[in-house]
Amino acid sequence: MSPFSEVSQLLHLDYLSLRAYLYEREHERIAVLRLQELENVWHCSRKNAKRKLHKLVSEYDCTYIPGRGRGNQSEICFITDFYEDLLDFIKLCLQQQDMEQLLHVLQLPFPRQWIGDLQKPIQEQFGLQPTTVGKDVLHAITTYPVTNLDPAFVSITYDSMLASLIGDTLLRYDADQNELVPHLAIGWEVEEQGLTWTIYLRKQVRFHHHRALTSRDVKFSMERLMHSACPNRWLARDIESIECPSPLVARIIFHRSNPLFGRYLASTPMIILPEDGENTDSFFIGTGPYRIVSCQQNRVVLHAFDSYFRERAYMDEIHCWQMPPERAHLIQYDIPSTETVPFNPAYDRPTELGYRFAMFNTKHSPTMRDRMLRKALNELLDMETMWKELGRTGLIPASHFFPWKSTLNRKSLTEAKRWLAASSYSGEKLRLYMLDIPEAWEEAGWIQQRALCIGIHIELHPYSFNDVHDLTNDPHMDIILSGEVSSLDPHLSVLAAFRSEALAFRRYLSDEQLEWIDGQLFLFQHENTEERERRIDRIVQYVVDEACIGFMHHPQHERPIHPMLQHVQYDSFGFADLYHLWTPPLKN
Template identity: 35%
Template sequence: MDMTYMTMRAYLYPREQQQTVSFKQHELEQVWFCTSKNVKRLLKKYQESGLFVYEPGRGRGNASKLHFGDSFHEEVTTYVNTLIQKDQMEQVIKLLQLNIPKQWVTELSGEIQTLFGFHNNQKKGDVLRSIVARELTTLDPLYTSVTLESYLIHQLSDTLVLYDQIADKIKPHLAHHWVVSDDYAEWTFYLRKGVKFHHQVELTGLDVVHTFTRFQFSNSPLSWLVNDIVAVEAISDYTVRFMLAKPNPFFLRYLTTYSLGILPRDIPFDEYKWIGTGPFQLKERTDRKLSLAAFNDYFLDRPLLDEVEFWKIPEGSLPAATFQIEGRETSAEVHEYEEIEVGFRMLAFNFHRPTAVQDPSFRQAIYHLVDVEKMFKELGRDKPIAASSYFHWISEKQEKQSGVIKQLLEQSAYRGEAIQLYSLDYEKAIDEAKWIVREGRKYGIQFVHNTMSIEAMYDDHLEQQVDLILFGEVASNDYQLSFLESFNNKALMFRRLFDAEHLAWIDRQLEEFKWAESSATRIDIIKAIEAYIRSNQLLLYLFHPIKRRTFHPMIKSVHFEAYGQINLRKLWIPVEE
């Protein structure tokens, strides 16, 4: 039994009856991407190994038959266990891509999960295997606006300075010191000496100039970070000066953004051969796997892990992430980590299409229609943390009155036309969208549900298709910078869906935000902007997601950083004596 055989079995399974199936030879030529001669050779090979009895079709064009010895369910179970025993991760992933009943995969999830978590072998050292449920979009810092990809860039590169969340201040990183002019228009940074890129070239000021120039001469949705820069120059090998078109006291916080990690000037950027100064370097990237290896010459403490592997597993194939240790008993007394995500899920309105969405009464009706507590109850979920803000510690309960929906719709310009509702193609997002469709139908609203991949957020035509969209925002460890970015990043929904009048008002508040002398003042501005969004129903705040993860108790130094992700630089496990 091998993957070629399993591919055929998965293809033919939907038409099987009592372990017998009819087929025509040209079908297997397409399934196996081979010639008629090779199909016959493979059928003979599998028959001789006892997997089935082959009954050729008699006469031209007549179907052949296969009589299988074991059920497909039994074969899947046997094959998966064989692959796990041989630690053939790549083959397991391939198998999960086949058209196999989801229930079977769920039954095997415990066995499959033993491939994940911490592993140790002589060749690779300490390895953490983790799961991602989708294809990566892009790892080019110019265009990355998705949390996982930003997190990976953070592992591969370093910024000039870092934001210290606990102290609420900026601390040195690639730059060990900096000075700023009295008018906040000229910033000078002094670089550490001896910092190495992954290809062993030393970092200098020219690499900093190259990184920012690359941004300035691109069509990046993150261009707001560099728009104020009129000149960046390397005064010496280890001194860099930025000149801004206008004063910006918040500019230093901009420089902590992961996408502004410094790149080498001597080689063209290639996201499949990522070169930075970060604690991990890119070892391998394929459609199924991304592997990071610890950078032994990192200028700060080397990571305690030797390698981290991210494997693409179809959504729903495995339960929630559980990090165990290879060779140790699965612990019943796991350490559970639960945290409310800093960010929120939303239902955003598109003000660039001439639909009923433009009507305040219609938006108010949708506000009362989308009762998150009712949604979660009917979807069989735990009670949600309802949102009225980006930040869960600011959010307050929002009152919903289903009794006013009909009257608001009658007052609105809505006349039964189709309203295009979009969501990401994740199971939970689809469930939420379908709930809204059902709820809308009760009041005569014709929502048409469309799904989209995460890559579609980079599609320039999205605004021409969407009326409402279910989406989310997640903060980095600098919450206030994340709030600012959500309105300035051209790939995100606020900048794309709000109209010019509302954005102009918000932009004026954000300009004051940059000049605020205290965090408390910036929070007051955030509250004012969010009150404006709610009063105009520019979007609906829905809920704050909760992340739950469990770890084997021997896994040490579990800390979380930006976007609620694990800090890979500190994880370790003690050696068993």
């Protein structure tokens, strides 16, 4: 009989949290513990831990034998199997369509080998059915937290994806045609010398609070980008002023011309906000196909905006749930159901238009200003060997910003030793920082062991997504495992990567390196497409020759998608295009 039939959900989670914590020391359903451990498991006081324990013993028919004497271990005996309890609770959550509790329990530290079996009831139960008449709700699982939704401060791909659903830009970039197309603006004119741009707005475009868009909102949004604290202020640095000659006309005056400014107007930080709206790092009012209803630590809820000026989004609600990477593949994109439509997911593996790399902190770390040491570290990044030893498949090695220009560069320990011998390295520990996720730990650990083979000592320092914008640790970092992801406009993305104050290049490259690159990017702005391609190649060659970074690989993402979801496309970040998703109508 399930222990969860008549017990509160909170008590379920307390019980399963305790079982997960004690599982490795459990023998024949008996485990030893000290009472003070429960304070950490349940994040409560000693007094409340005792109360919870007594409640669990009563409700779950456990046997608790207190330790004799201060500091001695106590003993607890369970009458049911932990795996069966976990499975029963997952089935209960599915039956009640309680996604929040389901995601809580899936984040417990149960054995990883159970994931495959626990996945089956989730996929069998999840089918397709409206939650109420005519309403379709999409549950999307992500491994990322929201760090900042304010478009002017966006620098993380997940934040950018969400912001693009909530807000709109004046123009859009059509990657297939390599041209700009109208969006919030119905048209625009550029004065011959490029010092004045006139933007003509569409009529009756509504914000989510139902006020119509005007030129004053354009002025407000662009002036926010000019603020000294804004990491994306490079997008507005050529602007001298913005005028509003009429409600539907905005005039932008420049102190110097920038032929690429139209591409800037299509970028996420240029999303137009209302001058009378509320804007925070977890909420803003936009004109987009979805409005934000809730932004919590592990869930973002979006509702379709019925008054959207383009086609209304098909999915009525989108719930984005954050889960740890090792659990996230249990569900990716699905709609809750009680109808018998089997999950049987199709697996897509879109290649992210981005690259992973090791960043060498030449701005702050005196040790990393040694070019010979950087060359030695770069030679350690043998992706073929890493992939083989880590048991991975599907390597797309990176030697360039773009996957279609990358080739496999051979690396060797012999060459690494040669560069190291020519360096001034004398055995000091190098501090390597990486995201606190399994993939990054795995890669960092491999690099650490590889470095030890030639006598370089590396210590690992994890950081969370919430620490990405924290600059206080920058002076202490020697090496940073990082990544860049391009938008659909790869040329603009190269500019953003090197000019955004929030991203790795501007934070960790030396002033001398940035001065050379900035000079190239100024020329880049005034060149045609072919010339810009050659300029990018030249910048890549520079960062390789200088060993500013060590290219690693281009990521792929495996996504299980419900077979009834239609028009599944991916953006350049590897996220499904949620605006265009739809599903055939289902019976109630």
